[in-house]
Amino acid sequence: MSDGLTGKQVDVAVLGAGIVGVSAGIAALQRGLSVVVIDRREPGSETSYGNAGILSSGSILPLNRPALWSALPGYLANTSAALRWDPLWVMRNLDWVARFLGNAVASRTRPRAIALHGLINASLKLHREWIVKAGAPQRIRETGWLKAWRSDAIEAAKQEQTFLAEFGIESELLDRQAISALEPNILPAYKTGLLHTQTASVDLPGAVVKAYAQMVRGLGGEIRQADIRAIEPADDGWRVVLGDGAISARHVVVALGPWSADILRPLGYRVPLAAERGYHQEFVPNPARTLQRPIHDAEGSFLMSPMENGIRVTSGVELTDRDAPSSFAQLDMVVPMARGVVEFGSAVGEPWRGARPTLPDSLPMIGPAPQHPGLWCAFGNQHIGFTTGPATGAAIAAMISGDKPGFDASAFAPDRYI
Helix, strand or coil, X not given: CCCCCCCCEEEEEEXXXXXXXXXXXXXXXXXXXCEEEEECCCCCCCCCCCCCCEECCCCCCCCCCCHHHHHHHHHCCCCCCCEEECHHHHHHCHHHHHHHHHCCCHHHHHHHHHHHHHHHHHHHHHHHXXXXXXXXXXXXXXXXXXXXECCCCHHHHHHHHHHHHHCCCCEEEEEHHHHHHHCCCCCCCCCEEEEECCCEEECCHHHHHHHHHHHHHHCCCEEEXXXXXXXXXXXXXXXXXXXXXXXXXXXXXXXXXXHHHHHHHHHCCCCCCEEEEEEEEEEEECCCCCCCCCEEECCCCEEEEEECCEEEEECCEEECCCCCCCCCHHHHHHHHHHHCCCCEEEEEEEEEEEEEEECCCXXXXXXXXXXXXXXXXXXXXXXXXXXXXXHHHHHHHHHHCCCCCCCCCHHHCHHHCC
C-alpha cells in the first residue's frame, strides 16, 4: 500500500478493484489526480478473475438482440446450457426482464453495437499499451479467438462476418480442414468456424488486473483493502465509510460491478442491475495436445480457453439472485462436451462462480450520477467487462477532469436509468 494518502482528502476514491476500478485509478493518476482504490478483496479477485480472458474486438452485439426471440422457446424448459433461470427471481424482477426483452429489436440493436464498438476499440488500445507498461506483455496472445459450430452453419457464420465487416472488424471463415490446420490438437468436432483475427487474449485475467493495480501503486496511488460501508456527501466532496475508518474524496467512482446498486441505494438511486451469474472450471492440460486460442462452441454454449493453470471451461448465463447458492448444472453439461474437443485431465481446484452486472440494455453506466456532483458510475459491463474495463475507467477520469472521453460515451449515460 502506498503511503501518504490515507487520512487526507484525495481527489478520487475508486470503489472496486476489478478491471474497471483499477483502470479508472490508472487513468486518473495519469491526469495528475491523487487516487485511492478500495475493495474488500485483492485486485482482480471477483468478476474480473472469472472470465475467458478475451480482449474481443467483435463483441459488439448485445445478448438481447432480435435473435433472442427465436431462442426463447428453447429456454422455457430451463435445461439449456446457454441459460438457466430461477422462476422466483423472474417473478420478482419482471420489470427488468420486460425491459431487457424490449431492447431485443432491430431498431435498438445497431445503435448499441455502434456504442459498444467505440468503447471496445478504445479499450483494446489501452490494454495493449498498459499490459506492456505493467510489465506483463508475456500474458497477452495475439492469436485471435475462434467461434465454432458443430453443424454446417455457413450461412450464420457469413451473416456474422458481414455484420462485423460493416464495422471494420476483420474475420476469417473456416471449414473443417481450415479449423484443423488452425488448431491441429483438437478433435474434429466442428464443421464451420469464424476466426476473429483482431482479437487478443490473456493467460490469466486476474493476474493482469493485479499487474494494473501495481501500475496504480507505481504512479503514486493507493490500493486499500477494506469493507466499504457507505458513501456520504460532505461539504468538501464525499466521505467513504470503511470498516476500518473513513476516507475523504472530492470524487467517488462506483465501480463495484454487481454490488454497485447496493452502495447507491441509500442515496435514492434505484439501479435496474441484474447479476448474470456464470461459472468456470480449470483442468490439467495435455501438454502434447495444447489449445492455441480461446474457442467459443456456439451450439454447446461454452468457451474453452488456455490459461496459465490449465484449460478453463466457462458456462453460460444463470439468472438468479447474486448471492444465491451455486448450481453447477450448466458446468456439468458443458465439461463433457469440451472433453470431446480438447484433451484435458482432472480439475484444478474448485469450480468458480461469479456475477456479471447487466443493465436492461446491455450497456454499462459510464458517467455522472445525476443528483450528486462528484459521484460517478462505472459498472454494468456485462459479459465484456474485461475487454471494456480500460476505456470505461479512462472515460470517467476524462469526465472528472472536465474533458470529453476518447469515444462517444453518450449511450452509456447513467441518467437513462437513474
